[in-house]
Amino acid sequence: MALEHAILVSLLEKPGSGYELARRFDRFIGYFWTATHQQIYRVLKRMENDGWVEARDVPQQRRPDKKEYSVADLGRAALSSWLHDPIEPESVRHDLAVKIRGAAFDDPAALIREVERHRQAHRDRLAHYLAGEERDFTGAAAGAAVPEAPPDAERELQHVVLRGGIAYERMMIGWLDDVLATLARFGPGH
Amino acid sequence: MALEHAILVSLLEKPGSGYELARRFDRFIGYFWTATHQQIYRVLKRMENDGWVEARDVPQQRRPDKKEYSVADLGRAALSSWLHDPIEPESVRHDLAVKIRGAAFDDPAALIREVERHRQAHRDRLAHYLAGEERDFTGAAAGAAVPEAPPDAERELQHVVLRGGIAYERMMIGWLDDVLATLARFGPGH
DNA sequence: TCGTGCTATGCAACTTGTTGCATAGCAAGT
DNA sequence: ACTTGCTATGCAACAAGTTGCATAGCACGA
Structure with a gap:
């Protein structure tokens, strides 16, 4: 699947929390990918366990603290390997x-x-x-x-x-x- | 979900077996829906249990017999009700x-x-x-x-x-x- | 102080979809 | 006889995605 890879790309473009990622997917990345926050949190946790991303606690003013994720070396390698793998043209469902x-x-x-x-x-x-x-x-x-x-x-x-x-x-x-x-x-x- | 409804439409256009449906989805309906034969057989079985479709054994010459499905009244009603329900614009994943x-x-x-x-x-x-x-x-x-x-x-x-x-x-x-x-x-x- | 709303994270249950495998009839070629 | 290939149906295990719910901090207004 590619949600993991979409997250890697988004985090490489700019590190962020699960919540922020969910909003990026909602608002702007929408034209090529969608995902709910539940899906993102779940996948993010697995990616952290696999050493693809690293989390950092960020205390915030005026709002709850967040966990900011950024891409680790293993994640970069995983993305690179996926980029070099051929994929099938999308199947459509309308x-x-x-x-x-x-x-x-x-x-x-x-x-x-x-x-x-x-x-x-x-x-x-x-x-x-x-x-x-x-x-x-x-x-x-x-x-x-x-x-x-x-x-x-x-x-x-x-x-x-x-x-x-x-x-x-x-x-x-x-x-x-x-x-x-x-x-x-x-x-x-x- | 809409695979059931896609199958209903396809069977209304022309009754057929699970295998035939799979080929229709592969070959031509491909531009708006895809499904594997496993998915189709599973859904078809559930639809039969729910009384949406009816099966008829068709002995064939020169090839294995098949089960030909056609749409029952309940299926027509289910399709009609779905047609009158609003749906969300598709989410895209590229x-x-x-x-x-x-x-x-x-x-x-x-x-x-x-x-x-x-x-x-x-x-x-x-x-x-x-x-x-x-x-x-x-x-x-x-x-x-x-x-x-x-x-x-x-x-x-x-x-x-x-x-x-x-x-x-x-x-x-x-x-x-x-x-x-x-x-x-x-x-x-x- | 109570509700509303946004930020922020997460679990549990369920539904869908995918992948790999298994079976079997029958025809045609080697 | 054996293999290949198409028709035809199906199970089991797994992966992915959806839905409903729960929690909590903090700000703002009624």
């Missing part, structure tokens, strides 16, 4: 596509609102990604002004992955328009 | 995207072959989908000549889902070209 084909055996028009809801969600995500791109990559200073900006390769690779998320959302919005037009043809009364 | 961001902490150029392999896989799938579209939807007769062709709504909805698969593969190929161009900029010699 509940919505199942619903669309299933609608043929029910009322196609009843699905319109659902599809519209999904389209709106994809629009929201697209807007979120575009705002992030503007802020972090194509903005005036483009991060070059920030003193502790990550090196070129890291930034460029983050950006190309973000562009993938953007391309995905645009594709989905276009396709859902197509779906809506198709459903409309079997409209009220049908 | 190992390859994790690798791309991870490459910043290893050798970016080492990833080029892997990405090329994936691009080729997506090209193959695209060709497969386009061939299926030509054959089933945009070919001269467009299935209208076939006496037992499914009704309009069913065909149209199958087609729009297929168009989604095609759009997805095209988007992926385009993005992977972008990724390759980006990786090339951190080429040999670091």
